[in-house]
Amino acid sequence: MTFSLSDEQISKQQEFRRFAGEEIDTGDHYPQENLKKAAQRGYMGYPVPAEWGGQGEGFLNYILLIEEISKVCASTGAIIAVHTSVGTFPILYFGTGQQKQRYLPGLAGGEMLGAFALTEAGAGSDAAALSASATPVEGGYRLNGCKLFITSGGQADLYTVFATVDKSKGVKGITAFLVERGADGLATGTPEKKMGLNRSQTTELRLEDLFVPVTNRLGNEGDGFTIAMSLLDGGRIGIAAQGLGLAGASIDYTVRYLKEQEAAGQKTEQGISFALADLAARLEAARLLVYRAAAVKGSGVRCSKEASMAKMFATDLAVEASTRCIDLCGLAASRRDNPLTRYFCDAKATQIYEGSNEIQRIVIARQLLK
């Protein structure tokens, strides 16, 4: 058992840290430039095999990338993570040879952006209750329904959309489809005004008699729910990495602030140092959980429990760390443009998306009790 990153991973981590520090911008606008720069470095298809245009890197290395980018801009981290783990992996894991050839090189190279459309108004936590329909017609299916809170809605070039071919079959009717931007019958709503991860665009997705050829069905009819759940296992480790980035950034900011205060003659009170030490220890614990989940995922073994534990613990910590760091920095952190305010808002969003942390607790408990 080893508890440290390899020399090669440490050098990658330094590369990502340099890239994030020097190239990733923060601001209010959609981070197009960040994504372009990430694509130039091969970061939009980092864990995708080289034969499909990716970098062929391990899943843990990809998680290190998301953590470092999220330390600077969690929205950019979120867009890349969603694009990779639930925008590109559906085709890598479940696509036909033809689907892989058509989509993977563009997705892995960052010329195309991927998105995942599962959630609906009546099917958020209870994903199996979705009611978007896929009616078989000659040569394919007609999709109708409305998807909500789709990360990269309106920006994405390819959506993995989940709809049911027969609602009476429950999860066994749910089927996955690949839908390209601009398809007739596909419409995106106006971007949501969210409290966090504001630079990632989130919209609804309307499916109105949208024709999908049978060649764009992903897997078999009825495979959709299992496909969605197994993809979310990996996706949740990416969200956990965003949590690590946000918790780390909050602590780093506070340490810098306290050192400046000390340099100006203000001693750090014992109460403050206790709080800081607690957070630093919990961040190390979160890292071990997240990296272990990534290692399990990388080994090809089902990682539902590990992924949910990592997502729950790291994103809860991100909220706790950003909140406590705001307390520790006091008035200085109460300005709207203080980074801690952004970290707090982004952290709150990571607790909620790709399955709220209550859902993660359900997944963990079910694995324990089965």
Ligand code: COS
């Ligand atoms: N990997 C592979 N298969 C899985 C799986 C996983 N991680 N999780 C569930 N399945 C399979 C089960 O094995 C089961 O198949 P069988 O009936 O053949 O045994 C099937 O899927 C149904 O599973 P389950 O009974 O656990 O489904 P539930 O309806 O109870 O849903 C939760 C389980 C709540 C965990 C699920 O609805 C969920 O994750 N909800 C949150 C959705 C979410 O994260 N949304 C974010 C959208 S992206 S922003």
